[in-house]
Amino acid sequence: MELQQPGHQSYLHLIKKSREILVDLIGNINCLLENLMNCGYFSSEDLEIVLQFPTRADKVRKILDLVDSKGEDTAEFFIYVLYKVPEAYFDLTSWLTEIDFQPSEQIKSSPITNNDPVTLYSKKIKQELCCDSRFVRSYSQQEELMLQETYVNGVMELINEHQETMGRVNDLNSLFDDTGVVNEEGETTFIYGDAGMGKTLLIQKIQNIWAKGESYSEIKFFFKFRCRTFVFFNPNTQLTLKDLLFRYNCHPDHDPEEVFRYILKFPKTVMFTFDGFDEMHSTFDLNNIPEVSLPTDTAHPAALFMHLLSGKLLKGSRKILTARTGCQLSGKLVRKRIMLRGFGMDNLVEYTRLFFKEPSVNMRVLSHLKANHNFSSLCSIPLFCWIIFKSYEHFHSVNESHEFSSSFVTLTDIFLLLIEVYLKLSTKGTNISQVETYRKGKETLLLIGKLAYVGMEKSVFVFDHDTITSLNIPEHYLKLGFLRNNDCAENDSVEFFHVTLQSFFTALFLVIDSGSDTKELLKYFSHCAHSHQEDLSPNLFSCICAKKDKHGDPFTNNDHLQFVNLFLCGLLSKPKHLLLSQLVPSSILTLKRKALKQQLFKSVKIHLKNLPRSSFMGYSRVHALTHFIWMARCVCETQCEKVGNLVAKGICADYIKLSFCGASSSDCGAISFLLNQYQKQIALELDNNNINDFGVKELIPCYRKLTVVR
Numbered sequence: 001m002e003l004q005q006p007g008h009q010s011y012l013h014l015i016k017k018s019r020e021i022l023v024d025l026i027g028n029i030n031c032l033l034e035n036l037m038n039c040g041y042f043s044s045e046d047l048e049i050v051l052q053f054p055t056r057a058d059k060v061r062k063i064l065d066l067v068d069s070k071g072e073d074t075a076e077f078f079i080y081v082l083y084k085v086p087e088a089y090f091d092l093t094s095w096l097t098e099i100d101f102q103p104s105e106q107i108k109s110s111p112i113t114n115n116d117p118v119t120l121y122s123k124k125i126k127q128e129l130c131c132d133s134r135f136v137r138s139y140s141q142q143e144e145l146m147l148q149e150t151y152v153n154g155v156m157e158l159i160n161e162h163q164e165t166m167g168r169v170n171d172l173n174s175l176f177d178d179t180g181v182v183n184e185e186g187e188t189t190f191i192y193g194d195a196g197m198g199k200t201l202l203i204q205k206i207q208n209i210w211a212k213g214e215s216y217s218e219i220k221f222f223f224k225f226r227c228r229t230f231v232f233f234n235p236n237t238q239l240t241l242k243d244l245l246f247r248y249n250c251h252p253d254h255d256p257e258e259v260f261r262y263i264l265k266f267p268k269t270v271m272f273t274f275d276g277f278d279e280m281h282s283t284f285d286l287n288n289i290p291e292v293s294l295p296t297d298t299a300h301p302a303a304l305f306m307h308l309l310s311g312k313l314l315k316g317s318r319k320i321l322t323a324r325t326g327c328q329l330s331g332k333l334v335r336k337r338i339m340l341r342g343f344g345m346d347n348l349v350e351y352t353r354l355f356f357k358e359p360s361v362n363m364r365v366l367s368h369l370k371a372n373h374n375f376s377s378l379c380s381i382p383l384f385c386w387i388i389f390k391s392y393e394h395f396h397s398v399n400e401s402h403e404f405s406s407s408f409v410t411l412t413d414i415f416l417l418l419i420e421v422y423l424k425l426s427t428k429g430t431n432i433s434q435v436e437t438y439r440k441g442k443e444t445l446l447l448i449g450k451l452a453y454v455g456m457e458k459s460v461f462v463f464d465h466d467t468i469t470s471l472n473i474p475e476h477y478l479k480l481g482f483l484r485n486n487d488c489a490e491n492d493s494v495e496f497f498h499v500t501l502q503s504f505f506t507a508l509f510l511v512i513d514s515g516s517d518t519k520e521l522l523k524y525f526s527h528c529a530h531s532h533q534e535d536l537s538p539n540l541f542s543c544i545c546a547k548k549d550k551h552g553d554p555f556t557n558n559d560h561l562q563f564v565n566l567f568l569c570g571l572l573s574k575p576k577h578l579l580l581s582q583l584v585p586s587s588i589l590t591l592k593r594k595a596l597k598q599q600l601f602k603s604v605k606i607h608l609k610n611l612p613r614s615s616f617m618g619y620s621r622v623h624a625l626t627h628f629i630w631m632a633r634c635v636c637e638t639q640c641e642k643v644g645n646l647v648a649k650g651i652c653a654d655y656i657k658l659s660f661c662g663a664s665s666s667d668c669g670a671i672s673f674l675l676n677q678y679q680k681q682i683a684l685e686l687d688n689n690n691i692n693d694f695g696v697k698e699l700i701p702c703y704r705k706l707t708v709v710r
C-alpha cells in the first residue's frame with residue numbers, strides 16, 4: 001500500500017486511492033452513517049440512498065461516492081470517525097497509522113457518537129459488574145452489606161518459586177506489573193490463601209474497581225467465573241469459547257460475532273477471574289484434555305478453562321486464579337504467585353472502624369483486640385473476624401456491657417456464638433441464655449447437621465431441592481442464615497454460607513446424633529492422616545492425569561474434613577459439656593470425649609513416627625507436615641491440659657521442623673499449647689510460614705521448653 005502524507009494530498013484523494021481497502025475493511029456502516037448525519041454532512045436522503053443497497057460492500061461504495069461528491073471537509077470527517085471509534089474499525093488500525101492522520105482543530109470539536117457493538121458490550125459488562133459487586137453476599141440474608149463499607153485491604157505477599165516472600169503487594173494495580181514475576185512465560189496471577197482469607201472478596205473488589213473505572217483502564221472485557229461452575233457441566237458438554245464467554249457472563253446485545261472477533265484480535269483487553277481452583281475436585285475426568293487448534297473449536301468448558309489459563313486460547317489476556325493454600329498449580333502457568341495473609345494490626349484497626357461506627361464501641365473492641373492476642377490472631381483471618389464482630393455486635397445490642405467472657409476464645413466458641421445469634425434472630429428471642437437457645441433449637445440443629453453430614457460424606461457442598469425434601473428439612477430452616485442460594489448450579493439449590501460452617505454442623509451432628517457411634521465420630525481422622533496434596537507433582541497437567549497415575553485426585557483438599565475434626569475437639573471439650581448436654585445425654589458425651597482423646601494421641605504419634613528423620617546439630621530432626629499443625633489445633637481446641645499432656649507423649653522427636661506448613665499466627669497459640677505439655681526440651685523450626693507479630697507473642701508461653709527456635 002503506497003500512500004503519501006496527507007499534508008501533500010487532500011483527504012478526498014486519499015480516500016479515492018484507498019477505496020479498495022476501505023470497501024474491504026469497513027464493517028460497521030451504522031456508526032459512520034449516524035455520525036455523518038448527526039454532524040450534518042449527510043442528509044436523510046443520503047441515508048436512504050445508502051440503505052437501498054443490499055450488500056455491505058455496496059453500501060460502503062455508495063458512502064464513499066457521496067463523501068467524494070461533498071468535498072474535503074466531509075472527507076476529513078469521514079476519516080475522523082474511523083479514527084475516533086477504533087473499536088468499530090480495528091481492521092483499519094494499520095491503515096490509519098500509515099496515513100498518520102492528524103485531525104484539524106476544527107474537526108476535533110465535532111462530537112462523535114460511539115455506538116459500536118464492542119463499546120456497547122464493554123459498557124454493558126461494566127454496568128452489570130458494578131451492580132453485582134456493590135454488595136457483599138450477606139450471610140444473614142436480612143441485611144445488605146455494601147462492599148465499600150466493609151472491604152479493607154489485607155496483607156498480600158509476592159512469593160517466589162522457593163516459596164519465599166519477595167515483599168508486599170500494596171496496590172491492586174500492581175497485580176500485573178513486572179515486580180515479583182516468577183515466570184515470564186506464565187500468564188496467570190495465582191492468588192492463594194487459607195479458608196476465609198478473603199480470596200473471593202478480593203476478586204469482587206477487583207471487579208468493582210474496574211467496573212467503576214478506577215483501575216485497569218486498558219481492559220474492555222471482564223469475565224468472571226467460579227471454578228466450581230466447571231464441575232457442574234455434564235461431561236459430554238461441548239462449547240465454543242464464544243459460548244462460554246457470552247452465555248456464562250453477560251451477552252452482547254449487538255453483533256456478538258463482531259465482538260468476539262475483536263476479543264480474538266485484542267486479547268490484551270480481556271481480563272478473567274477464576275475463583276476457587278480448589279473447588280475443581282470433581283467427578284469428571286480431565287484425563288485427555290482435547291487440543292483446540294482454533295478458537296472456534298468446541299471442547300468441554302473445563303478444557304477451555306485450562307487452555308485459557310495456559311494461554312493457548314486468548315494469549316496475553318489477564319488472568320487471576322484463586323485457590324486455597326496447598327492447591328497446586330503448575331509453575332508453567334504461573335506468572336506471579338501472591339499469598340493472602342489476612343489482616344495485620346493496621347487492617348484490623350480499619351476494619352473495626354468500619355464495622356463499629358459508634359466510637360465508644362469501636363474503642364472497646366480495639367482495646368479488647370490489643371489486650372488479647374489470641375483474640376486478635378483469630379481476627380487476622382477475615383472470615384473469623386467478621387463472625388466474631390457479628391456476634392459481638394449482636395450481644396452488645398442485647399446487653400451493652402457484653403464482653404467475651406473468657407480470655408481464650410476458640411474457633412468452636414465463635415461458631416457456637418454465630419449459631420446462637422442466628423437461632424435468636426429467627427425466634428426474635430430476647431434475653432434467653434445460650435444453653436436455653438440451644439435446647440430450643442435442637443431439632444433445627446439436628447436437621448441442618450444431618451444435611452451437612454450427608455454432604456460431607458459425598459464431598460457435596462451444594463444441595464438440590466430433592467436432597468432437602470428427602471431429609472424433611474422445613475423451608476423456613478433454609479432461611480435462618482446458615483444456607484444461601486447457590487449461583488453456579490442450576491435450579492434453586494443451596495449451600496452453606498461457608499464450607500467451614502458445613503464442617504461445624506457435621507461435627508455437631510456427629511456429636512449430638514445418638515445414632516453415630518465412636519467409629520463414625522472419628523472416621524475423618526484417618527481420611528486426613530495423609531494428605532495427597534503434600535506429595536503432588538507440581539505440574540497441573542500431570543495432576544489432571546493423576547487418576548491414571550497413583551496420585552489420586554489432585555484437587556482434593558481435605559481442609560473441610562480437618563475442620564470437622566477440629567470442631568469435634570471443641571464440641572467435646574469439657575467447657576462445652578453443659579451446653580452440649582442439652583442436646584445429647586451426658587454419658588454419650590463422655591464416651592465420645594474419651595474416644596477422641598485416644599485418637600488424638602494416636603494421630604500425633606503415628607504421624608511423627610512415620611516421617612523420615614535427619615540428624616541436625618546433634619538432634620534427631622523430623623520435618624512434620626501440615627497434618628501436625630492440624631493436630632496441634634485440635635489439641636488446643638479442647639483447651640484441656642490433660643489432653644495436651646497425653647498427646648504430647650506421642651511426640652517422638654527432639655527437633656520439629658514445621659517449615660512450609662502453612663502455619664498462621666493463631667496456630668502459634670496451638671503449637672505453644674501442645675509443646676507446653678511436652679515433658680522435655682525441644683527444638684522448633686517455623687520459618688516460611690504465615691506468622692506475624694501476633695504469632696510470635698502466642699509462642700511466648702512455651703519459650704521455656706524450646707532449646708532452639710528458628
Ligand SMILES: Nc1ncnc2c1ncn2[C@@H]1O[C@H](COP(=O)(O)OP(=O)(O)OP(=O)(O)O)[C@@H](O)[C@H]1O
Pocket residue numbers: 136150151152153154193194195196197198199200201202276323324351382383384386498499
Ligand atoms: N478484605 C476484606 N475486608 C473485609 N472483610 C473481608 C475481607 N476479606 C474477607 N472478608 C470477610 O471474610 C468473609 C470470607 O471471605 P472470602 O469468602 O473472600 O474468603 P475466601 O478466602 O474466598 O474463603 P474460601 O477459601 O473458604 O472460599 C467475607 O465474606 C467477609 O465477611
